[in-house]
Amino acid sequence: MATLTLNGVRKKYERFDAIKGVDLAVTDREFVVFVGPSGCGKSTLLRMIAGLEEITGGDLLIDGVRANDIPPDRRGLAMVFQSYALYPHMTVAENMGFALRMAGVAKAEIATKVGEAARILQLEKLLDRRPGKLSGGQRQRVAIGRAIVRNPKAFLFDEPLSNLDAALRVQMRIELARLHQELNATMIYVTHDQVEAMTMADRIVVLNAGKLEQVGSPLELYHNPANIFVAGFIGAPKMNLVDAKVAAASAGETRLDLGDGGGVVLPGAEAGLAPGSPVVLGLRPETLSFAATGPFRGIVRVIEHLGGESLYYLERAGGDTMVVKTGEAVFARLGESVSLTVRTERASLFTADGKAIGLRRDNPARAVA
Amino acid sequence: MKKSNGRKFAYTVLAWVVALLVFFPILWMLLTAFKTEKQAVEVPPLLFFHPTLANFAVANSRENYLHFAANSVIVAFGSTALALMIALPAAYAMAFFPGRRTKDLLMWMLSTKMLPPVGVLVPIYIIFQRLGLLDTRAGLVLIDTLMNLPIVVWMLFSFFRDIPGDILEAARMDGVTPRQQMVHLLVPLALPGIASTALLAIILSWNEAFWSINLTAAHAGTLAAYIASFSSPEGLFWAKLSAASVLTVAPIMVFGSLTQRQMVRGLTFGAVK
Known part of the structure; x- marks a missing residue:
């Protein structure tokens, strides 16, 4: 598992600054939630950590090693997308095992790892189905399973529950919290929903207009907001x-x-x-x-x-x-x-x-x- | 209820009328092909007559049908393969890594299709002459490729763009190399689109007449040139011309009807989603 350190990380587009210098240290096995209104830069920041967006200023350290220029596939991170981003022409098992297959892992080992992830996520009965035949919640679990089998240094979640209905969202929230304990993994989770942030986070990072407004435990933020924005x-x-x-x-x-x-x-x-x-x-x-x-x-x-x-x-x-x-x-x-x-x-x-x-x-x- | 039934009936009749109008020349060609030359020009036209296959025999003996047919096959498939080889990477780059000028580039490519081909006939003819490409299959493959390339790139571009970018980003996070993405994700996902693009390119190339007639003769001529050879100086022979046309159209019609489902699926891919 891993620590992540952000030192004055910036993202500058041609016309505007999306991220205006963020300092943050995510400790090993921590569940950190980025929260903020839409357009605040939380997803951009996550994608910068993932390597899908270039970092235009400052340093990103993964386990103490500068990772700015390491391509996404070699950062050892796994990401779960809002749209699930499953491969539609592959079965659940193939989806989860794809990364390992491409990396040349032996078939038997892939089967073991996929089976293990399927057990954790209760997907065993769905392994032969295609994503098109799954419900939203099941698809999201497959997307998480795809991340689990790779045994990543850290999990990145980009608004993973936004496409689910309210009841399922609550259920998945609890499952994710359970998963965090079971996997004992570092997780960074982006959401615009402050309830998700409050219920799941070890620490919440409140972002607004590309700036870090406050970092702290849910109750710290609730009882001692640093400013009116966080309070509201x-x-x-x-x-x-x-x-x-x-x-x-x-x-x-x-x-x-x-x-x-x-x-x-x-x-x-x-x-x-x-x-x-x-x-x-x-x-x-x-x-x-x-x-x-x-x-x-x-x-x-x-x-x-x-x-x-x-x-x-x-x-x-x-x-x-x-x-x-x-x-x-x-x-x-x-x-x-x-x-x-x-x-x-x-x-x-x-x-x-x-x-x-x-x-x-x-x-x-x-x-x- | 009654009113909507009446309307339905009217639409059905209209649809049949339009379909018949579109089909009429083909029907006429078919009928004429089985008439004698005398029957072919008779007024009023004969609808019922004793069919003859003589025209086909003459059409085949006067010019070597199979030679032209083979040229058509080579040119249609060759130009399609070449166009796909060029267009696939181009469309991939434009769909997934668009630059500021990508839209303009696409428009420019399409705009070349707005030029009447005859406008560049003389320069192309001279270029072909100098390069020794006149009346060669390679030359015709080249020109058909260039003719179809804008459409092929456009179609592939829109099919690629229908593939969610998230999927490729997920693959990148998964450590999948660009080549693996191409082989295991893009091609399988875009396969219906690639297939219908290829089918359309084959049909367009098969039916292409202008360049074939102007740039080829006996050696590399396609079936389009074969038909044209029947409008000869000694006079028009409608029945034989029709027989030649039937022989030309038949293979691509059979091909088209066999692949119809794939075509329709591909062409309406983005529209109905």
Whole structure:
């Protein structure tokens, strides 16, 4: 298995920079997920690691060896494509054994390896079928099997679940997580779906417009986003972002003015926060709750009952929307005017230009991460 | 329901009319081939008559049919093989490694087909004369290859482009060499397309008359030149000309009908997906 190191890796096209210098160290057996909105460069970055796209700046090291100029077939990596990219004129067994056959591996050994991969992926009964006769999930498993038989240094996945329906996606997600444990392999996984990232990753790499926004464990990103972009991207429903001004800052606490007469007091303080400076308050929907009185007031506009939990969408006086996540009990009705309180120790604070402000305090979220 | 049935009937009739219009010259040729020269020019034309095979006997004895037929086969298959050899790598490169000028190049190749061949007859004739290619099968193979090359490249290009690039990238990741990709992936996947391209090139080359008549004579002449030799100075012999035409058209018609399924499959490959 392998480590991958990216040192200031860049991708420059004629007209624009797709990847603007990425530094990253993927450790052995780690499951790293690249996540970001479409067009952020995550797939490009993966293809650069694979060798399918040229690296125009910086270095890629595989097991400590510079690999920029090593052709894809000699990097020892395997890739699973979104479109599966199976060879349509070959059976499942032939698909999985093709790379070995081309490399001149003995037939008996190919059969053993294909059989082993088929067992792991529960494809034994389908070995003689052509890809055209398989379901989407089965095709994806064949594509993974094709990667497994080569015993690669690392697995690269390019949005492998995007073409599957929702139920299958959840099932494959669990299978991939199981596979990661069983194979004990280094895996890099690209997705635009933050739920996939949260559930599978050891570490998440959030990319935006060719830049690395934050790298960290799922919970680290969830509880301590480095900036507003990460805060908004990770977590569903999204984190509520509320414009505010610093009203007063003392040693133990920071008092915020919400502009509509309401105010919030956050535990902790930061030296640079002068009274009057504009900030953005970030509140996860589950940290808000209904109360007789509270700093946030609004009218319930939409309610989504999901069974075990409910989402309330509130319209505040200024027209901003806030989302509250509660248990299944009914807390408010449509059109009702309500007040919210917040667990202030879970709140995030950002500067007006989007960078996180770490208030010095005993943060329970940090303890979790 | 009734209305749609009526419409269906109308379309059926229309289809038959169009089909008959297209087929009529061939039918006429067939009928004339089995008439005597006198019957052939009779007005009104005879639909029912006592058929004769005499024209075929004359057609074969006056000129050596098999000699011309052999030339046609050699030229059609030879030019097709040569065109494929040149076009396959060209189309592969253009489909999978397109440059900024690939589209222009393809358009330029197609544009050469828009030129009436007679426009370059004199230069080609002189070039052939100087190179000693007049009335040689090699010369005709060459000219037919060049005539068909744009179409062959275009067809192969579109067939190659229908193969998802991901598959080749997956192969590259799998450590498969370009030659192995060609042999084990591209050719098998594009085989229906390559086959129908080859069939079309054979048919086009077989039916090519202009260059054959102008650049060849008795030695390298194809069946097109064979037919032309029947419109001789001593007068037109419709029945014999028709018999010669039947002998020329028959092999390629049989060939075409045998390969029809492959042709249709290949030509509609991209359209119906």
